[in-house]
Amino acid sequence: MEGLTAQAAIVEAPGGEFTLAAVTIDPPGPEQVRVAIHACGVCHTDMVMRDGGLPIPFPVVLGHEGAGVVEAVGSAVEGIAPGDHVLLSFHSCGRCTACGDHQPGYCDEFVPRNFLGARTVGEGDIRRDGSAVGGNIFGQSAFATSALAHADNVVPIDPALPLALLAPLGCGIQTGAGTVMETLRLQPGQSIAVFGGGAVGLAAVMAARILGASRIAVLDLHPARLDLARDLGATETADAIERLSGPFDHIVDTTGVPALVERAIDLLAPRGTLALVGAYPPGGAISIDPAAVMSVGRRVVGVVEGGIDPRRFIPRLIDHYRAGELPLEKLVRTYRFAEIERAFAASSEGSVVKPVLVMPAVS
Known part of the structure; x- marks a missing residue:
């Protein structure tokens, strides 16, 4: 050949x-x-x-x-x-x-x-x-x-x-959706905040809606992306972290901004989980009060590609697309x-x- x-x-x-x-x-x-x-x-x-x-x-x-x-x-x-x-x-x-x-x-x-x-x-x-x-x-x-x-x-x-x-x-869609569906395994009625309204963040929003989250909050600086997030299932949006009202059972950070990660801990509910999905700067550091994590059973977990197996997970996403639950055209x-x-x-x-x-x- x-x-x-x-x-x-x-x-x-x-x-x-x-x-x-x-x-x-x-x-x-x-x-x-x-x-x-x-x-x-x-x-x-x-x-x-x-x-x-x-x-x-x-x-x-x-x-x-x-x-x-x-x-x-x-x-x-x-x-x-x-x-x-x-x-x-x-x-x-x-x-x-x-x-x-x-x-x-x-x-x-x-x-x-x-x-x-x-x-x-x-x-x-x-x-x-x-x-x-x-x-x-x-x-x-x-x-x-x-x-x-x-x-x-x-x-x-x-x-x-x-x-x-x-x-x-x-990549992008499976990362956001997989983080919510497979790594966090969000349960119906739970709450979630998503930092960043890009493809990964909005995929997380769609996944949270599919799984029946009670609250889906999105943080982003672009008004158009916040509007799109609401269209895709977000129940509330904010352009500054001060405007988010916790607690949340889950938080997904797609921004890679260490300052936001540090402040996310205080927005987590007891036994809540913070998923780190963003592209964080090499050699960067995050300051977190260990007592704020340990005392109420909070967790911080790193996530690559949603923590999924593409050959198993992509067919699931296609099923959701066929069902109209993953409107990628938006x-x-x-x-x-x-x-x-x-x-x-x-x-x-x-x-x-x-x-x-x-x-x-x-x-």
Whole structure:
């Protein structure tokens, strides 16, 4: 099998712009799956990686909410075939204790497999003018018209479903919804506050509504996002933490702002749980009174990708979408692949909750 010529968005160095360029995608290795990418969501983590906030290999092809159609599979791949419509998620080893517990977001090899572009012997690569380009980000690097994914992070879906609309299920939506449904396991009648009205936060709101929360409060600085949060199920909103009235059984922080985390503790009910979901600054510190946590049984838990197994959880989210309980169309705005800089700008300024890039039609 020969390599495939594709178009990819490449960032040359930290903080650089995206440049569309021709690349060669190798044939898939034994456990890889080559996918013709039809759409890919823009995630906040892509911005962090683009700006050098995570240890990725430059020049690099980013993108980790890919959706498309399988082109070819490796010799060891089972249950996935050319022509399958799929969503792509994060990559894991499948062998460690966390993976065995269906918690692949806490895989022993999560960092090398998702950020470092690490490959095993025999895996395909991305090349530009004969030289390797940083890829395999989140096991996919889907800001391209074709991408090499892996058997463990490919989720087949009904071909009748809209790929561009469902692409964000692979990261942002599953992170917010999974945090509420699987990590916190919110019970009917409980209360929750969500800090941040981006895609992750609003996914948490929709999940809380689905599970029957009695109070759903959202904190954000953008009036339009607060309006959208109410439309999606929030019962109250605020643009400053002082305007939130506790206690809450659960708080989900998606902002990554340490000062908000510190103040969240006092808003927790006895035995309440604070879930840390945001992109927190490396080496940062949070000051928390341990007595305020210990004395009433409060908990603080870190969450990666919602604490879910994508191959199990994404089908559940699709069921909620089919039932009209996950109106992704209210979050998503599509952009042509060539408009990638415009899509990132819209996400950064907060005017669009979830930009999704749509790739040129495959001839």
